[in-house]
Amino acid sequence: MNPRAMVKLSHFLNSRNKLFQCRFLGEDAGNCFRLMSSAGISTAGQSYGADGRSSGHIYADYSIFKGKAALSACPVLPTFSKTGSGYTKVDRRGTIMLTFRPAIGERKYDSEKKQLFALSVTEIGSFISLGPGDSCEFFHDPSMQSRDAGQVRKSLSVKPHTDGYFISLSVTNNILKTNNRVTVPVTTAEFAVMRAAFSFALPHIMGWAHSTNPPTDNVGRDFVKVHPQLAAASEWDR
Amino acid sequence: MNPRAMVKLSHFLNSRNKLFQCRFLGEDAGNCFRLMSSAGISTAGQSYGADGRSSGHIYADYSIFKGKAALSACPVLPTFSKTGSGYTKVDRRGTIMLTFRPAIGERKYDSEKKQLFALSVTEIGSFISLGPGDSCEFFHDPSMQSRDAGQVRKSLSVKPHTDGYFISLSVTNNILKTNNRVTVPVTTAEFAVMRAAFSFALPHIMGWAHSTNPPTDNVGRDFVKVHPQLAAASEWDR
């Protein structure tokens, strides 16, 4: 008997440190990375494609595997743009992307039928400030303000149970006549991980982690040594 | 119908991930960046102007758009100076700059009439430690200890309501005979975002994030490998 194999099985069943032993059928990578990269285009090394994408990005999620479905969460970073004035600003804030995959066998989950819900910054604020017994619900409508408004509706609800929360995603599509609901029970410990991870990710998603960090290259290190008359007093200065 | 356009509308209305769809009339960039850069001077690339300003800085805020006004918050980093003894110290601590802009139409906010309030480190301490039902108020007087003391007074108050807080800024200018008050209702979720973001920013604003991080360049990496006899025991050593 191979003791290392034992270990892996144990971790798989106990704590699932080894990722992706629960198989996501239908795709290789999680959804987060797909958001970060162009499907089907492989770039090598640290180089950047003409479209500015980096292959150096690291993909990490947090996945909870339950009997009827799996729930994965991962941070999606903000995007930035350079203005004509020569500075960089947040163009679109990031999200926490939640992915639900229904079970189609023992520890197999169907990525073809996955449903997504991107928690906005303020929705993350709701999520991480949930007290014991609290619940919350968020609604997204991809067709809002179009002629199809109300035809497709997604709602994510977080409701307490005795040890943790039920996280449910409902997707109603009146055009395709489909109505889909998936619920994942999340233990108190798993929710604590999500809360800690989402709280950590929040300033990154908002772009504040980028704006508060001084540049780390050599030029940047000199930056803090000069006297840039950046007036914190400018509150008075208009 | 362009599905991508739908998405943007939806995000705009639901979660406002896409920034600046609510228009700030009267200026292009937020106030934070103006504090970081010289107005009207555009520097290219990563180079530094003679004044030590960097165009590499990234600008990010958190904005809440309500019916009567918008409230934006962004961190303003500390400034540093190099002493004659050859080390770098914080010259002026940073702040969280709050900017209030009155509404002048549907989702349009008037930057010409904006009012600023720079939360100090200790005021941020008050803000992030507010419990449910707590309130706080801060007073700034730009003319303090001058002959005009008391002529212009700003007060920022944070008061609880059923779901969150009212954040109000009053500016009384006895010289110009103006009296200005703007209030933005902030939900519990939005306040949770502010609390998390302000808590994250606090050590950066204080300069502690700079002083606790080891240098990241090559020289710096060697630093931690030598035995600098930096005596933590120096408490006894005077």
Add this chain to the structure above:
Amino acid sequence: MNPRAMVKLSHFLNSRNKLFQCRFLGEDAGNCFRLMSSAGISTAGQSYGADGRSSGHIYADYSIFKGKAALSACPVLPTFSKTGSGYTKVDRRGTIMLTFRPAIGERKYDSEKKQLFALSVTEIGSFISLGPGDSCEFFHDPSMQSRDAGQVRKSLSVKPHTDGYFISLSVTNNILKTNNRVTVPVTTAEFAVMRAAFSFALPHIMGWAHSTNPPTDNVGRDFVKVHPQLAAASEWDR
């Protein structure tokens, strides 16, 4: 009398800032580093061995020395692998490795008889969300799903006492006919340190600290300046 020596003794007894004055007999380094490096192979400088190991890694733990045993905790980082598609993903999540060493004399602890327990991400979630009076217990079985299933069982329990928690590790080995139990009383202050340190380490252990941080080299700094059309809106885009 050498005043510096005095200081060290004082710190040793009072606050144990100086590490390893309590001696771990039987090995020089803590267990964490051994996990990070290959035993008996010394690589010089910042170079990497053919196996990709770095000698540049820094080892730090948090150790609590009590009468009957010592408890050390240290973060074990995740491992990553590069996929055929050219991106990097978490291969195995990290852990917090707990090491128990029985006392074999005054302030001497026996590393030969040490017992290990690797807290998974979700177990860390349980640990850091323990309220006053709460307890938790985790079970690991290295032989699970093998013919030896149930022959070796480890259980870690955290139980409240008047000032803090008792942390106990039981290891039952039916094959070797051994039954081992070690308990370390942890004060409220020590538990607060563990909670803060484990919370800090959690996003690093999950790989989120890696995935949310933008690249810091020059190539990376350009990354945020381009317009990578990374659609946060992709929730709608399937």
Add this chain to the structure above:
Amino acid sequence: MNPRAMVKLSHFLNSRNKLFQCRFLGEDAGNCFRLMSSAGISTAGQSYGADGRSSGHIYADYSIFKGKAALSACPVLPTFSKTGSGYTKVDRRGTIMLTFRPAIGERKYDSEKKQLFALSVTEIGSFISLGPGDSCEFFHDPSMQSRDAGQVRKSLSVKPHTDGYFISLSVTNNILKTNNRVTVPVTTAEFAVMRAAFSFALPHIMGWAHSTNPPTDNVGRDFVKVHPQLAAASEWDR
């Protein structure tokens, strides 16, 4: 009247963003930096002296100026040493250094009579976990286990009052026949800043911020892309 001067006065009195306007008589720099550098030796640029000291370090504290005394806090980083086996480990944990200076005039504080108290990692754990109404007290004896044991005793106490805490340092020196006590009232807001800043600093002081961060130079970036068979499963592997 110079409006910028007004601003500085206002900030000085209101929020003290501008540091060192309250004068520390008797020394130029705070105590933290002195711990980091050799007195009287000025090194230029980013170079390192033969003793391994860096002039690139940034100094930042948090100071509270009250009627009878000023209290300053600053993080002191751990020291590291390289072992014969080629890895780097924490040699001495860092501290939060508290410095008390008695007032000797309006907003003037006497650095010649300053008293120091270095909070250890576990004492910081006590400090940041203080609930409303809680108190704590720490004792340091620089002469412990010498023939002068008990001759000099320092005690730091943190006791609640209606809005915050009293932080007191008592130093009893039986040899010099001196007995010194200084108390600084700290508001709830100021304590919230200390709690947040100390919590932030804790993993840096422990060395965990160093050990969990991947190397940031080019060599380091490659590190996470290889498959270092660093066995998180090594719990089972002894």
